[in-house]
Amino acid sequence: MNDKERLNGIIIRYKTVKPFEFYNDIGIIAMDEKDKDWLIEQAEKVEQLQQTLVYRDQEIEWYHKQLQQAQEEIERLEKRYEFASQVEYELRQERQQLQRQIQQARENISETLDLLKRGGPGTRSQVQVLLEKVLEETK
Template identity: 60%
Template sequence: MNDKERLNEIITRYKNVKPFEIYSDTGIISMIQMDEKDKDWFIEQAEKVEQLQQEIASLKEALNESVKTSVSLDNELQQEQAKTERYEKALREIANEQEVGEGDFNADDVANNLIATAKEALEGAE
């Protein structure tokens, strides 16, 4: 018999039982007489609930850590994608530069421009 069936059986057994009252310093306490096996089963269920609550707390903590890791990895991925885009842009600019021969009047300017483009890509400037 599963737990739900057992609980329904206990409910059916005790639903018509009339409680008796005990007077105490704190007031009137209503009680019913319960079979020892049923009492033990309720205690087991309470222990299961406590264990499951601890497991839920542990799983929530693990989930929070996973989310933090995921956010961190996502940020890292975005940074790497931006770096890749900078490198691709720099390489396209370098590849599209017209070829100059040694001694051409603007060779130094072209070389300096290519060096600046590469440095910007490596430093993260856009």
């Protein structure tokens, strides 16, 4: 017989029993000692289960707080990642711009050297213009 069947049997047996005596407004009835012991055991089990439930509720609360902290950390790291990604993108753009400037400066320097090698009228002013252009582009 399982616990539910046993409890139903006790309920049926004692539901209609009338107290044979009263003590401080408490009705006294005759009860099988095995039923009494079993009911006490069940009450103790209920108390243990209630204590376990309280403990589990505390555990759930602790895990909930841990989860919440982890989610906040994830959000913080995602924001840092987004920021770092934006910085990386901007640095890559800046690097490409600098590479273009360096390439242009090399071309201007090469052209200047060619002018110096060839010489001739206006070489000085042409060299000056090209060098000023290089300086302006590398600012």
